[in-house]
Amino acid sequence: MKISAKVKRFIDEYLVDLNGAAAARRAGYTDKSCRTSAAHILADPKVQELLAAKMEERSHRVEITQDEVLKRLWAIGSANPGELMQFRRTCCRYCYGEGHEYQWTKGEYQRARQQADDDGKPIPDCSGGFGFDPNKPPVQGCTECFGQGHGHVFLEDTRRLAGPAATLFAGVKQSKEGLEVKTHDQVEALKLVGQHLGMFKTKVEHTGPNGGPIEQKTVIVDEKEVKAAIAKLEREY
Structure with a gap:
């Protein structure tokens, strides 16, 4: 040509x-x-x-070398998204309260009591005790939330990200719906790794059936070869 x-x-x-x-x-x-x-x-x-x-x-x-590109793609494809963001269920105010009554922190109770005094209202009830920790897991025997607690999304402080999770992270976006964590496409990264390692072989025919258009067929190599290549990547990177 x-x-x-x-x-x-x-x-x-x-x-x-x-x-x-x-x-x-x-x-x-x-x-x-x-x-x-x-x-x-x-x-x-x-x-x-x-x-x-x-x-x-x-x-x-x-x-930049091919190995450096491959290493970065593998880091993206194999990263655990849970290191960036999680859905957590944590305790409600009654889970760890004495007798499953409302539990306070000492500071907030003091502020609530001061506010009640200023407003001339009754002192807030503290029979559930103090020491509320919003990071504790729900209690199955809780008579208020029945062990379900409260669900919420937790986003990791990106300043502390390291390794594959830091490579996966692609930034944040503030929208009217809230904060959106953006990540690189893990499936596409794994496809590129597979192509580089020859896991997917494309057969190109210059004449299709009965003189028709060119046909492309993708053949996946033996599963053992795929596993061996992935194991090699994990050892090296």
Whole structure:
């Protein structure tokens, strides 16, 4: 194949997101032919050589290696989202109160008592005692919440994040519904890791059945190979 200006444009576009059909569309190929054109171009050895050279040049330019990219993708894909955010059930005010009566902290009771004095109202009841800790788990025998407590979302202080959880974290967004924690796409990261390790092999046919359009088939390699590759990643990274 001759490396025309249009093909060169396709190569430049392909390097943006490695999406053949999208690159062909942006390079000027029609929507109807973009998939077929992309498969045809990418199958050409000259194009593959040029792509490899440009990718090598880019890796040197940004000073990043394939292993570094793979390590980051694996960290995203294998991270535990629970280290960023959790749904917790904690005790209600009556769970740990004496006789399952309302339990206070000493400070808030003093403030409530002072407010009652100022307003000329009766002193608040403290028969449930003091020492309320909102982080304790619910008590099954509680006669007020029946062991269900209160459910709420807990967000980790991102300044303390480390390891894969820090890599998974992509920022926060304040909206009218509340605070939203954004994360990188774990499924997509695992797909890219699988592609890099050759777990998914794509077979490209240049002529489809009865001269029809090109057909692409994805074949998943043996499960033992997948497990072995993942075990290798866990040992190394």
